[in-house]
Amino acid sequence: MKAIDVEAQLQVLMQGTEYGDAQLAAKMRAELRERLLLGRPLRVYCGYDPTATDLHLGHTITMRKLRQFQELGHEVTFLIGSYTALVGDPSDKNRARPVLTEEQVNENARSYSEQAFRVLDREKTVVRANGEWLSKLSLVELIRLAQNFTVQQFLVRDNFAKRMQNGDPIFLHETFYALMQGYDACAMQTDVQVGGTDQLFNIIVAGRKLQEALGQRPQVGIITGILPGTDGVLRMSKSTGNHIPVATTAEDMYGKLMSVPDAALNVYMRLVTRWSPAAVQRMEEQIASGALHPRDGKMQLAHEITEVFYGADGAAQGQAHFERVFQRRELPDDMPVLAVVAGTKLVDFVVAEGLVPTKSEARRLIKQGGIKLGGVAVADTEMLLQLGEATVIQVGKRKFARLMP
Structure with a gap:
């Protein structure tokens, strides 16, 4: 693999990443460059706990990054957290998640996977479930894995620290989550793991440390930014009502994207679109210089994202509906x-x-x-x-x- 090819890949793969620490970002970039220079397809994965059936655009950020790896010729695994979902990830929670049944997890996983393939290339995606290896761990093996961590490492995590301050309980099973996710990387011997900023501890600390302890080369963590909702401020979430569902209509998706504040356009361009870093920079410069009106840039953005999920025809329908109802104030033709x-x-x-x-x-x-x-x-x-x-x-x-x- 030529050095210029590696640099081009780095530019694409590091776009939209967010580590919260310049040294860590530089370290991960350098390690990714080393892996790419090996000239072989990298083993890349992201794990998804199917705790619900309905996805929104925020959930698809890591899927978009996986798709970029696919398009560059790397091996991508879509890992269903069939076992970790039974515990529940405490990373972004100030209270314990409810424990799901195996039946609920399996049903959610089916819906999750189908929605994910609107972003991922189905033919180039390996789908696995971490129950394959986690269900086979003995108590002795689990204890040996746990010896690589201290209780203090878990308690300094922001969400656990807040619970401690508030006197809220931290259940013992919640500390298993990072260990279980870290072992996923070991079981698959991965080169790269993709995840959001809420997964920083699980990927950078747990995954890399366990791989090193088991004699593997520690994986590179590709940490993606968090997508703000339609308010442009808060993290996209169904509970706050600022989400854009994946399983909606092209008209609804296009319209909701047009409601996103201008200030959030650059985040959406970097995290959700298929545009290259150069294309994103070009549009940002055009908007900043006044050569492109933010509304017109937003319409291009809405068309692009809607096309990802509903195809060119769906994006065209979404735009036509928006222009008819919101710009010309006409009633839609297809009312129930x-x-x-x-x-x-x-x-x-x-x-x-x-x-x-x-x-x-x-x-x-x-x-x-x-x-x-x-x-x-x-x-x-x-x-x-x-x-x-x-x-x-x-x-x-x-x-x-x-x-x-």
């Missing part, structure tokens, strides 16, 4: 038709039809003028539906339906 029984409470109706997840959310939207009938904002949270003719209901910015009496 919903029958209304006279006297039905509006709050009950929008929840029953799936337009709003909960009644409390429906009431909040009404108070904020976020639900409209015939283009007029509803003000009464106790309103009863009495329709004399067909009427269009709008919920939020992107949901429309035609109501029939």
Whole structure:
């Protein structure tokens, strides 16, 4: 492999990485260069604990990085944390995760994998589950692995330290997680592990230390940045309501991407798109110089990301829908038709039809003028539906339906 090829790969693979420490970043970059100079495909993986079925764009950041490794000819393993999910990763949690059953994990894994293949190349992806090796560990083997760590190493972690300060419990099984994840790297003898910043301890400390203890060359950690949600500030999360689901519609994804603040565009460009570092830099410079309006740059971004998940036709449909509804203020052509029984409470109706997840959310939207009938904002949270003719209901910015009496 030529040195110029290695430098080109480094530029792509290190884009969007975030270590929180310049020395660690330089060390990982140097070690990755050494591995690439070997001239063989690297063994790369990322582990995913299927604790839920619904993914959002934030979950796909590491998948995008794996796809980059695939496109550069490296061997990628999509590791399902069938065993680690039974424990639950405490890395970004201030309280213990609920323990899942094996049946729940298996069901979630099926949904997770299918959504992941919207990003990954199915033909170039090896799918494994860490139950293959973790289920075979004896108690003696587990104790020997644990001898490589101290209790203090776990307690200084930010989330555990906060629990200690607050007097919240830290359960013993939670300390097993980093050890289990670290052993994944040993079992597969990996060169590279990809993960978010919340996985820094598990990858850099646990994984590398166990590999070294077992006579393997410590893996390179590729640590990706965290994607902010549609508010542009908080980490994307379903619980905060600022997420963009993967399993949605092209129109919804495009519209939500257009709602992302201009200040967050560069993060989305670096973490979610297929654009090269040079292309990202070029767009940033065009926006900064005024040669490209941020709105137009955002439309290119929304089209690119929507195309990743829904193809060129889906991206075109999403853009056309956005231009029609939000720029020209026209009603969408493909509204669902919903029958209304006279006297039905509006709050009950929008929840029953799936337009709003909960009644409390429906009431909040009404108070904020976020639900409209015939283009007029509803003000009464106790309103009863009495329709004399067909009427269009709008919920939020992107949901429309035609109501029939």
